[in-house]
Amino acid sequence: MLRLILCSLLVLPSLARAEDIERGRLLALRWCAGCHVVDRSATEARADGVPTFPAIAGKPNSSSEHLRAAMNPIHGRMPDLALGKRDQDDLAVYILSLR
Numbered sequence: 001m002l003r004l005i006l007c008s009l010l011v012l013p014s015l016a017r018a019e020d021i022e023r024g025r026l027l028a029l030r031w032c033a034g035c036h037v038v039d040r041s042a043t044e045a046r047a048d049g050v051p052t053f054p055a056i057a058g059k060p061n062s063s064s065e066h067l068r069a070a071m072n073p074i075h076g077r078m079p080d081l082a083l084g085k086r087d088q089d090d091l092a093v094y095i096l097s098l099r
């Protein structure tokens with residue numbers, strides 16, 4: 001029994017993380033793919049200069065704080081998507097998982 005509890009303590013956090021990444025990926029497909037290339041398969045950026053998510057993930061200053069700030073409306077040409085905190089968090093983990 002103790003072993004079972006220990007085992008789930010070890011496994012659960014990583015499961016939660018995989019789930020967040022998957023949730024972020026679905027959000028990205030739904031809300032971001034109209035402008036950004038959102039998955040790893042992209043080999044080049046779009047002609048209009050909108051950065052791809054793998055490119056964003058690869059930038060050294062792309063922390064999750066930076067990504068969340070970029071999702072807020074005051075920023076540049078990004079539209080106001082009114083994303084909740086959890087959505088922003090999951091999108092940020094997804095983008096950083098592309099590293």
Ligand code: HEC
Binds near residue numbers: 027031051071091
């Ligand atoms: C209507 C088009 C559009 C949509 C939809 C859009 N973006 Fe953007 N995004 C842009 C443009 C254009 C830029 C380039 C920077 C700028 O000019 O503000 C950008 C920049 C960014 C950056 C900043 C990159 C950096 O280096 O700082 C992040 C992060 C980002 N977008 C994330 C998202 C996420 C996450 C979504 C979906 C929830 C999303 N974007 C949806 C147009 C869009």
